[in-house]
Amino acid sequence: MSDASELSKIEADAYRSRFDDGLLDLYIGIALLWIGASWMWFEETAAILAVFPALVVTPFVTWRKRFIEERTGYVRFSEPRRRRERRSLVSILVIGEVVLIVGIVAGIVFGQGGNVRDALDWLGPGIIAFIIAIMVGMVAVASTLPRLFAYATLLVVGAVAAASFETNPGTPLLIVGGVVTVWGAVLTTRFVRAHPRVEIT
Amino acid sequence: MATPPLDRLIHEPARLRLVTLLYVIDEADFVYLSSQTGLTAGNISSHMTKLEDAGYVEIEKAFFERKPRTVYRLTKAGRAAIEHYRESISEMLSGLSERG
Numbered sequence: 001m002s003d004a005s006e007l008s009k010i011e012a013d014a015y016r017s018r019f020d021d022g023l024l025d026l027y028i029g030i031a032l033l034w035i036g037a038s039w040m041w042f043e044e045t046a047a048i049l050a051v052f053p054a055l056v057v058t059p060f061v062t063w064r065k066r067f068i069e070e071r072t073g074y075v076r077f078s079e080p081r082r083r084r085e086r087r088s089l090v091s092i093l094v095i096g097e098v099v100l101i102v103g104i105v106a107g108i109v110f111g112q113g114g115n116v117r118d119a120l121d122w123l124g125p126g127i128i129a130f131i132i133a134i135m136v137g138m139v140a141v142a143s144t145l146p147r148l149f150a151y152a153t154l155l156v157v158g159a160v161a162a163a164s165f166e167t168n169p170g171t172p173l174l175i176v177g178g179v180v181t182v183w184g185a186v187l188t189t190r191f192v193r194a195h196p197r198v199e200i201t
Numbered sequence: 202m203a204t205p206p207l208d209r210l211i212h213e214p215a216r217l218r219l220v221t222l223l224y225v226i227d228e229a230d231f232v233y234l235s236s237q238t239g240l241t242a243g244n245i246s247s248h249m250t251k252l253e254d255a256g257y258v259e260i261e262k263a264f265f266e267r268k269p270r271t272v273y274r275l276t277k278a279g280r281a282a283i284e285h286y287r288e289s290i291s292e293m294l295s296g297l298s299e300r301g
Contacts, residue, residue, distance in 0.1 A: 011225035014237060073233025074270060077226050198232045 012144060015077060019145055022187025023064045027053075028136060028151060029184050032177025039128060039170030046170075054096050071195035088142030092135055099131050126159030129172040133159060151180050207293075210255050211286045215240055216248045220257065220275065224283050228274035249273060257282055 031053035038049035076082075133155035140148030158172025211220055218238045223229065229237075234245055252258040257279030261272045275283070 007221070007225055010221060014222065014226060017237070072236040074230040074265070074272065075226055075233045076228045079227070195236065 011078070011081070014075070015081060016144055017072075018068065018075070019143055020187070021064070021068050021071075021191040022184045022189075023060075023067065024139075024143070024145075025147070025151075025180055025184030025187055027060055027184075028139075028148075029177050029179075029181030032132065032155075032173045032180060034177075035128070035132070036170040036173030036177050040168055040174065041170075054093065057093070070197045071191070073198070085142060088138060092138050092142075095135060095138070124163045125166055125169045126161070126163035126172070128169040129155045129159035129162060129176070132173065147183070151176065154179065207289050208282055208286050210251065210257070211282060213248075215244060216252065219245065219248055220252065220279065220283055223258070223273060223275045224280065228272050230273070231271045234273065252279070255282075 034053055035046075035050045038046040042049060077085075133152045136148060136155060137152040140146075140152055154176045155172065158176050161167070162169060162172045211217055215238070219234060219240070222234065222237055231242070231245060234240070235242065238245075240248075249258055249260060253260055255278075256276060258273055259276050261274075263270055263272065
């Protein structure tokens, strides 16, 4: 406690422990499965369907806050931490929107009338997994969670594999999404067992 | 070299954990402090009463979604006391290394 770096570590540990519930992992995993399935089976509307995970961010954040507060209590972190958190969230959403618009424009310009697959052939089949890896990497930086860096790395590996073997762009997303969802479910189960709901605060 | 005085109220291990946690965050309720420190309800309540009496902590009792919630945060005096405690303990430890 005599050292400023020790205090920073205590704060960082307290902040990281706010993600022990595994719900963020579940959200990322299910979003990857959703986007992967869209590219695999609904290719023509995949870019539009990919927006859905972004649309549920706000209700998810509200619901998750209540879920963890009922179990591990209420905390408000310092203003600099909250500012960093807001900045990261806005950056991720802006990148998501830009990627969506670029995707649609690329589909129209290079796909001759909106054929997204042609645009994707031009960009390479690993590009979707690569862009999502960047977004997951940004969440990893914001949350300082090592396992999110691992998910981003898996997505990059998936992107390279998809480009090398010319698979469907949804394949790496489905594989990594499956892994992340299972791990998220394990973490959530552990968390719920370790932290039953508390009524009196 | 004279040993700097340590604030006994903060120096107690359980209270030190509580005030350190409150120092790095903004505010927290009773359940959060318990889940982070592993202290029991009775322990937290008794330590917080002492800290409140010393003017180091302010306690806000409110209802959130029709449930009672007790929120704790450090006062300016509490923050100043911790900063003074850090300086004192740093001085003490640096003295120790000079002698060693």
